[in-house]
Amino acid sequence: MTTATSAEPQAPEIPPVVSLRNVTRRFGTDIVALDDVTLDIRAGERVAIIGRSGSGKTTLLRALAGLDTGIVGELRTGSRPAVVFQDPRLFPWRTVVQNVAMGLHDANGRKAAQARAVAMLAEVGLAGREDAWPRQLSGGQRQRVSLARALLREPDLLLLDEPFSALDALTRVSAHALVTELWARYRPAMLLVTHDVEESLLITDRVLVIEDGVVIHDRRLDPERSRRRDDPELVRCRTELLGLLGV
Amino acid sequence: MTAETASPPPFARWITPFAILALWWIASASGWLPSTTLGSPQDIARAWWDLIESGQFFDALLVSLRRVGLGIALGIGLAVVFGTIVGMSRWGDVLLDPPMQMLKAIPLYGVVPLFIIWFGIGESPKVILIALGVMVPLYLSLSAALRGIPRDLVEVTATLRLTRRERVRDLIVPAALPGALVGLRLSLAVAWLVLIVSETINADSGIGFIINNARNFLQIDVVVVGLLTYALLGIFTDFLVRLLERWALRWDEGPRR
Numbered sequence: 001m002t003t004a005t006s007a008e009p010q011a012p013e014i015p016p017v018v019s020l021r022n023v024t025r026r027f028g029t030d031i032v033a034l035d036d037v038t039l040d041i042r043a044g045e046r047v048a049i050i051g052r053s054g055s056g057k058t059t060l061l062r063a064l065a066g067l068d069t070g071i072v073g074e075l076r077t078g079s080r081p082a083v084v085f086q087d088p089r090l091f092p093w094r095t096v097v098q099n100v101a102m103g104l105h106d107a108n109g110r111k112a113a114q115a116r117a118v119a120m121l122a123e124v125g126l127a128g129r130e131d132a133w134p135r136q137l138s139g140g141q142r143q144r145v146s147l148a149r150a151l152l153r154e155p156d157l158l159l160l161d162e163p164f165s166a167l168d169a170l171t172r173v174s175a176h177a178l179v180t181e182l183w184a185r186y187r188p189a190m191l192l193v194t195h196d197v198e199e200s201l202l203i204t205d206r207v208l209v210i211e212d213g214v215v216i217h218d219r220r221l222d223p224e225r226s227r228r229r230d231d232p233e234l235v236r237c238r239t240e241l242l243g244l245l246g247v
Numbered sequence: 248m249t250a251e252t253a254s255p256p257p258f259a260r261w262i263t264p265f266a267i268l269a270l271w272w273i274a275s276a277s278g279w280l281p282s283t284t285l286g287s288p289q290d291i292a293r294a295w296w297d298l299i300e301s302g303q304f305f306d307a308l309l310v311s312l313r314r315v316g317l318g319i320a321l322g323i324g325l326a327v328v329f330g331t332i333v334g335m336s337r338w339g340d341v342l343l344d345p346p347m348q349m350l351k352a353i354p355l356y357g358v359v360p361l362f363i364i365w366f367g368i369g370e371s372p373k374v375i376l377i378a379l380g381v382m383v384p385l386y387l388s389l390s391a392a393l394r395g396i397p398r399d400l401v402e403v404t405a406t407l408r409l410t411r412r413e414r415v416r417d418l419i420v421p422a423a424l425p426g427a428l429v430g431l432r433l434s435l436a437v438a439w440l441v442l443i444v445s446e447t448i449n450a451d452s453g454i455g456f457i458i459n460n461a462r463n464f465l466q467i468d469v470v471v472v473g474l475l476t477y478a479l480l481g482i483f484t485d486f487l488v489r490l491l492e493r494w495a496l497r498w499d500e501g502p503r504r
Binding site for chain 1: 400
């Protein structure tokens with residue numbers, strides 16, 4: 001990890017949370033998953049990365065999560081990144097509250113860490129399920145546990161790797177609302193990897209389109225815009241982004 | 248719950264053993280099973296009681312338990328050390344797995360003559376033989392279980408920045424335990440078998456000695472007492488591991504959603 005100076009002219013005094021300069025990632029000799037990517041993400045910014053399967057979006061997220069050691073270029077990520085994966089990745093042999101509090105070191109001891117986990121579970125709507133085993137929860141509930149586990153660490157960067165893709169349509173709507181609500185409360189920078197254009201327009205304020213490892217489109221949206229699915233501006237954006245994805 | 252999934256009551260497991268005991272008793276009482284072939288249940292019980300009263304039984308039991316206990320402890324220790332090295336490190340796998348596989352292929356009872364030459368006829372060849380028998384199944388299942396730890400969860404421990412200690416406690420041990428316990432059950436079964444073989448070949452004490460001695464004097468009842476003792480001990484240790492298994496998999500019980 002190296003330190004790079006901010007390239008954002010809007011806020012030169014606050015360094016961006018994420019800063020990539022000419023980042024490249026190769027797998028083998030002929031697969032280029034990320035090709036000379038330069039990108040900043042500011043504190044509290046909500047960014048979506050959309051792209052087809054194999055476009056490099058998950059590679060980017062894994063690099064920012066610190067899970068990829070094969071990166072070439074300058075990369076600075078959040079000091080406390082947290083990840084919500086596509087599947088909840090809970091430890092089946094630990095109870096819900098143990099999963100959320102896992103690895104959490106509170107200066108006031110284990111009891112305090114446990115209490116914070118219980119409070120966070122209540123925030124994601126799972127009060128009373130603390131002592132359940134993960135397999136006793138529904139898919140949507142498990143993903144909420146995963147979200148609670150990520151947010152409890154007070155991340156400065158929340159990485160979401162298609163966390164809603166395995167949920168049914170109704171559960172997804174409430175999960176979107178929950179993420180929006182929690183983001184507003186904790187204000188981490190947020191990076192959402194998705195292939196759902198509408199989702200990116202509903203819960204983020206900046207959309208990157210990535211293709212063959214290259215960011216081909218970077219668009220900031222008005223944070224105060226309407227988020228109705230039938231809003232004409234949103235529909236226009238969706239059509240445009242789908243066009244970029246070649247749909 | 249439907250009739251198909253309703254589990255039989257716990258006492259149901261005892262129906263067949265008691266039925267066999269009843270048949271045995273009837274066969275003996277009716278004279279169909281001569282006592283020169285197999286004594287009646289009462290004869291066996293009397294022989295057992297005589298052995299207990301004379302103090303021979305518990306002396307022998309203690310000797311056998313000591314052998315098997317030491318062998319199991321040594322075998323588990325070796326299996327945990329080698330299984331962990333092989334399961335956690337690629338170099339360990341490359342360097343240590345081949346000799347372990349070779350050891351697996353050697354028939355254990357075939358090394359008895361060699362062990363007698365090396366270690367004499369005292370306690371050590373028996374304990375070492377049991378240890379080897381215990382080590383192999385547990386080693387195989389433990390190293391496989393450690394290799395099979397889900398990579399997804401390993402990544403989570405990295406993103407949560409777990410310490411090494413937390414990683415062992417929250418991921419490695421609970422993930423590997425169910426698989427390792429399957430091997431442990433097999434290991435303990437092997438321990439009793441090896442004990443029986445090593446005590447039958449040469450021993451001047453222990454349950455196996457009682458059996459051999461009785462054979463020389465054609466005391467069939469005493470031979471049967473020795474065999475039943477082995478069986479009960481085997482069932483008991485298996486029961487202990489099953490309890491441990493249920494505890495290790497307690498998170499996998501109950502209704503799934």
